[in-house]
Amino acid sequence: MKIDVRYFAWVRERIGVGHESVETDAATPRALIEELRTREARYEAAFQDITALRVAVDQELVDMDDALGTAREVAFFPPMTGG
Amino acid sequence: MKIDVRYFAWVRERIGVGHESVETDAATPRALIEELRTREARYEAAFQDITALRVAVDQELVDMDDALGTAREVAFFPPMTGG
Amino acid sequence: MDIRVQADPFAPGAVLDGFTAALSGAGAVVSFTGLVRDIDGALDHMEIEHYPGMTEAALRKIASDAMERWPLIDVLILHRHGKLAPQDPIMMVATASPHRNAAFEAADFLMDYLKSRAPFWKNERVGGVDRWVDATAEDEAALSRWGDDAANGGD
Amino acid sequence: MDIRVQADPFAPGAVLDGFTAALSGAGAVVSFTGLVRDIDGALDHMEIEHYPGMTEAALRKIASDAMERWPLIDVLILHRHGKLAPQDPIMMVATASPHRNAAFEAADFLMDYLKSRAPFWKNERVGGVDRWVDATAEDEAALSRWGDDAANGGD
Numbered sequence: 001m002k003i004d005v006r007y008f009a010w011v012r013e014r015i016g017v018g019h020e021s022v023e024t025d026a027a028t029p030r031a032l033i034e035e036l037r038t039r040e041a042r043y044e045a046a047f048q049d050i051t052a053l054r055v056a057v058d059q060e061l062v063d064m065d066d067a068l069g070t071a072r073e074v075a076f077f078p079p080m081t082g083g
Numbered sequence: 084m085k086i087d088v089r090y091f092a093w094v095r096e097r098i099g100v101g102h103e104s105v106e107t108d109a110a111t112p113r114a115l116i117e118e119l120r121t122r123e124a125r126y127e128a129a130f131q132d133i134t135a136l137r138v139a140v141d142q143e144l145v146d147m148d149d150a151l152g153t154a155r156e157v158a159f160f161p162p163m164t165g166g
Numbered sequence: 167m168d169i170r171v172q173a174d175p176f177a178p179g180a181v182l183d184g185f186t187a188a189l190s191g192a193g194a195v196v197s198f199t200g201l202v203r204d205i206d207g208a209l210d211h212m213e214i215e216h217y218p219g220m221t222e223a224a225l226r227k228i229a230s231d232a233m234e235r236w237p238l239i240d241v242l243i244l245h246r247h248g249k250l251a252p253q254d255p256i257m258m259v260a261t262a263s264p265h266r267n268a269a270f271e272a273a274d275f276l277m278d279y280l281k282s283r284a285p286f287w288k289n290e291r292v293g294g295v296d297r298w299v300d301a302t303a304e305d306e307a308a309l310s311r312w313g314d315d316a317a318n319g320g321d
Numbered sequence: 322m323d324i325r326v327q328a329d330p331f332a333p334g335a336v337l338d339g340f341t342a343a344l345s346g347a348g349a350v351v352s353f354t355g356l357v358r359d360i361d362g363a364l365d366h367m368e369i370e371h372y373p374g375m376t377e378a379a380l381r382k383i384a385s386d387a388m389e390r391w392p393l394i395d396v397l398i399l400h401r402h403g404k405l406a407p408q409d410p411i412m413m414v415a416t417a418s419p420h421r422n423a424a425f426e427a428a429d430f431l432m433d434y435l436k437s438r439a440p441f442w443k444n445e446r447v448g449g450v451d452r453w454v455d456a457t458a459e460d461e462a463a464l465s466r467w468g469d470d471a472a473n474g475g476d
Binding site: 056059078079 | 355369370371372374375378379400411412432435436437438439440441442443444453454455456461
Binding site: 180183190191195198253277 | 357
């Protein structure tokens with residue numbers, strides 16, 4: 001399936017784009033990360049410590065092992081620092 | 084000694100004046116209240132339940148049994164309801 | 167420290183902006199505004215009596231206690247007296263600190279002490295009848311949260 | 322409920338007065354304003370990134386959770402993004418309730434969730450160098466105070 005993958009803050013900076021369309025069969029955000037890591041060094045740089053990352057699927061916070069299901073949009077970012 | 088005695092809220096209403104000068108030898112606010120109660124019915128009406136009253140001596144909250152000492156101003160009033 | 171006791175109405179926003187503009191190094195500003203509540207739509211007006219002289223001293227003491235207890239940059243207490251209409255702002259406190267929790271806790275503390283230790287008395291006219299507002303046991307009990315001697319002031 | 326995400330500056334006082342004027346039956350209004358802190362005098366500016374679409378939804382959810390949990394008359398959350406100067410107001414929450422404690426607790430709750438559950442990321446330029454602000458363990462731990470599932474959202 002085709003997913004719009006979005007990156008924010010230093011994840012975005014390391015990968016070098018804010019979003020991209022990714023063709024994948026990954027079942028979970030964690031699996032999608034493992035897939036992306038094998039692509040290029042910049043992904044490895046962004047995803048090296050998965051515990052430092054948060055993920056939203058279709059704009060809702062979820063766990064790394066939740067099912068992607070029919071997700072259209074997945075976003076990876078560091079812990080939020082609003083307020 | 085001569086003390087300026089002040090009354091607020093319903094204590095003031097029952098006694099009928101906001102302040103008055105009182106000649107007394109009372110050693111504590113409680114003793115001053117007992118003295119005033121014997122004067123007239125309006126004092127008895129204001130002071131019948133001493134637990135419903137608060138007292139300030141020279142503009143500081145004190146206990147009914149604290150010494151009046153050389154107090155110049157004593158105020159009796161119900162519990163405060165600011166805020 | 168800014169302590170104001172006044173009969174004149176005030177706009178909470180203007181007070182908040184004035185307070186905030188004067189700060190340096192603050193990261194957090196908390197304000198509390200008390201309004202004249204009119205739950206049954208039956209309140210004609212409220213009249214607040216106070217003890218001139220003692221009022222200012224008591225508010226100054228409460229503000230100083232808060233400044234000693236938390237790392238605050240500034241504290242404001244403003245309280246009206248005299249006649250107020252339903253929904254009028256009665257009073258306001260504001261606290262500023264580098265830290266959020268200090269600003270919140272100090273504002274909460276100021277309100278607890280202001281309710282039971284500052285010489286104000288509210289009188290409500292409802293349907294043409296005046297009545298003094300009773301102090302609540304909860305207001306008095308709230309002081310024990312801060313567990314210090316001041317909670318025992320007064321009888 | 323009033324949720325605003327904006328690049329434009331705002332005046333906390335004007336926001337507070339607008340919020341207060343629209344209320345009916347409130348006795349207590351609490352506001353929290355977050356300012357860009359510049360402790361060492363070395364901050365050039367702050368830049369806040371956010372996730373358009375998700376941001377608004379997340380803030381709306383946090384505000385709704387507060388409205389369900391406390392007897393609130395209204396809730397406001399305003400958060401800026403983009404470039405901010407030292408001492409600029411970053412964000413603001415306001416709560417209104419008939420009761421003081423509800424207004425205080427709800428404002429505190431909103432701040433806790435806003436810090437860790439709304440998709441904003443702060444970047445500070447200090448002495449010409451950009452750095453992302455780290456989330457603190459305390460901010461995350463603060464959520465457990467409210468003891469519900471939402472504290473476990475995200476990984």
